[in-house]
Amino acid sequence: MSTTSTLNAARPADRGPPAWTHWLDLGDRALAVVLLAPAAILLALIIVYPVLRLGYTSFFSLSLTSGLPAEFVGFENYSLMLEDPVFWETTWNTVLITLITVPGALLVGLALALLANLPFGVQWPVRLSLLIPWALPLSFAGLIFAWFFHSEYGVVNDVLMRLGFEGIIWFNSPNWAFAAICLTIIWKTSSFMALIILAGLQTIPRSLYEAADVDGAGRIRQFFEITLPLLKPSIVVALIFRTITALQTFDIPYMMTGGGPGTSTATLAMYIHQNTVSFLDLGYGSALAVVMFALSMCVTAVYLRAIRTKE
């Protein structure tokens, strides 16, 4: 109501209303629709349409290298997937990376945020060093860490050898390669967690701690009774974002190991990329992408449900 009346008031009194303004005389409902339409159309074009199109393509046998036209095959791409050992391996790798790096990044991020929240005299160097890993493009981080973990020229092995250990050929063993990738992802993503948690920390009123001091609660008690409960909303938000990007992990393993040795560190996103961009098998690639989309939606639904029950 208020919107329409303001608009009416703004109308010049002497002349009649210009013809184009008649559509402004809409009810609130209609106006809402009109105002939301541009955003809705844009989202439909750039998100809804591609997702639907992806689902549609996944029911076709469409490979640019076959020289054959697209052919409707129903669920054949999906049944192929079930028998495809590389699909299962890459999916398992993706789940494992998520299970390791999300909690890892949360713990490191929480520690970094608490550290950055300490009353330092000069705050900016701490904040800046938190921002840098987050601002660095993923593929750069992957390249840099690929060199760090290089068996001959890498700084990690150099340090290990100086400490009296034997150097590790990181990318020669699935487990070490996996460890190197997870460490890199945790390094890269914990600063994002830290930034969100830091924002949450700063909303906690100091008076709560002062009151706790008066009541004789120790530092650790304060952390578990005040800090952590009040940080929960920030942590959940950070977890949602981090989990979804973890399920889509591509750049860092792509740059560090290319999925090797063999396919032991390849992720689902890498397998989708390989099937579409390299093998040009758009039908199968789309079916894989639909699975990844479904996986992301499930995780989001679980988190959203978790938040709702909290409220």
Place this chain on the structure above:
Amino acid sequence: MNTRTLAGALATATMLAFAAPAFADTDLKIFVSSQHQPDVWRKVLDKYEAENPGVKVAIETGGNTSEAQAQYLNTVMSAKDTNLDVLMLDVIRPAQYAAAGWTSAFEGKDMSVYLPAYVEANTVDGKVVALPAFADAMFLYYRKDLLDKYGITPPKTWEELAAAAKTVAEGEKNPDLQGLSFQGKAIEGAVCTFLLPYWSQGKNLVENGKLTFDHDAAVTALSLWKGFVDEGTAKKNIAEVATDDTRKEFQAGSALFAVNWSYAWTHFQGAESAVKDNVGVARLPALGSGEQASCLGGWEWGVSAYSTHQDEAKKLVEYLSSEDVSIFMAANGSLLPTYAAAYKNDEVLKAVPWFADALQVVETAKARPVTPRYNEVSEVIRTTVNAVLAGVTTPEDGASQIEARLKRILR
């Protein structure tokens, strides 16, 4: 119709106003792989522009490996982009491009002038889909000084190579000197790594489009490389080594033998090379009493099916694929010619004397399987080689995996 006439008039007026004589200007864009001397190709193109007024050719490069370039071109071509007119393609790709309908055929082109291997690589279903740019093959590079010191002749078999490496290693006592460097990383070069000893046993992977996989020969081939790692002829982290790593290691003087393409020679003889004038080139060894097999390389010129300058692009490709250009690129860019006679050309031999012996290698080199689904074939082989060398898979399991997966691709 009216607007079109108007637009035409406007365009003509603009051309007359700004570029007086240059009507009918043709701008061609050509994709050259960055590792194959784009600056020397530029000289060739400058000459072409001088001889063909009104034609301007711009070079585009991108990606530093065959796979990276293929990914880029796959994206461009599947988007039906008209931006690129001429594409330089790895010898393994014309079949895929032809199947996808991405290149235009050269009707009635006489291919008999080229080396037979390149006639085959560029002809798909009786149609000429691309013309050869330059030839290539894998060679065995060795340290002439070290072999001479121990009175060893260049090995003819892989067994001799392992023995030679052992003798030199025991004599030199240099922990930084490895016996043999080859490609163990999951890259295109690793496909050849697998095929060299496989072919040497007289086996083929594909015959007449049908998979002719020999499981035992594959186990022997994979075991050979794994044996080199286990015995210490090759270093433990060979699964990390890509083509250019092999080149760098040999160039730095830290390898006795190296398996590599012809491009490495120029680097080995370059100013910053630690092994300048101490490098020998030979045919790759055989497995036991088998034949000496090499992997055929080389790159081709294709005309994009989406180019809006079909005739001009084809004319340019005919020129780039001519014998004169082949000789020029051999003498100035050390790229192996695709014409047999060019290997005896004085100008070429003065610049790269070892090309005299290279013709035999190129002529006997074997081609990787010609199939539109080559990328998948390649991926299966290279990741398995990588897994075997890293010790994740045994040669037996590796051979079974290759067989099972190839059967699905080439069914």
